[in-house]
Amino acid sequence: MSSGAMSLGPAPARLRRGTAVRGAGRLQMQAVPPPEAREDARLALTGLSDGDLLVAYAAGQEAAAQLLTERLVPRVYAQAMRMLADRAEAEDVAQDAMLKLWQVAPDWREGEAQVTTWLYRVTANLCIDRLRRRRRTAPLEAAAEPPDPAPGAAERLQGAARNRALSEALASLPERQARAVALRHLEGLGNPEIAGIMDIGVEAVESLTARGKRALARLLSKRRAELGYEDE
């Protein structure tokens, strides 16, 4: 995801009529661009930070929805897949997270929060909700995949099985531990950022992560052979 702020710089005269411009610290709309300038307007938007792009979306920039989708959905979907190991559920989470983003866009103030941080929080919460429901129902079942003769198919299947095993173990953890472990060890976030996302102190994050990892190790210890880690 791009994080750099952008100056629209010198744009063609025909483009200036229809692009987002900075004004008093916010993006403001000028006129609707002519059809032939849409691609140029899209190119001009691509350099915007996520926050500026969201403000442009709220200001009515036509290309902004598509660009935000292309930029953010792959990350949201991948995060949901790592936590849930289920395509259908990950798709639902991605759609729900983006729905919340569209809804919050008119009230978004650039500089108050990072879009990515906000999305990590929303996506993690949506995934935790689904893990909680999964605890109350049946354990995750492996999707019925047709035999795949392609090279690397066995490795992919094992990778998917390991992802499922981790997701099942995460569902067994206390929710705060599961959230902290996922953000730290699956998303690679730093403890201060996790503390901001979870509204707790850094020391609490360290404690939750350590306890969560110990619990996960115990939960998965009997499955080492099944998951192919016995001889490693």
Added chain:
Amino acid sequence: MSDRIETPPGGAAGDARAEDALDALLGEVSQRAEAPGEALMARIAAQGRAMQPRPGAAAPSGQGAGWLRALLGGWPVAGGLAAAAAAGVMIGGAPPAALTAFASDVMGQTVSYSLLSDADLYGLED
């Protein structure tokens, strides 16, 4: 939920193996970046366009008299109320003769007070 979880076999060595396996598992899963399908991307982008605020559209807010118009039922109802109020003021200030006669019939007697005696308040007299 209880945090009590079964201790792995093998004592400290078992703990270490379990932690190594977990580190390997977390490392592997963290590298997985499955891409969303085109249908999902198209669906979400369409949802975003459908929910996008339109330039120049009135923003919903509680400012101004918008809340009052909404409370009264919109412009048509508010306009009707305004017309009725204006008619009431006119009738009160310069009642038609028929209305005065009707009031006399019903009440028996009427008494008029004029704060602006003889003034043609609404320019109704030629």
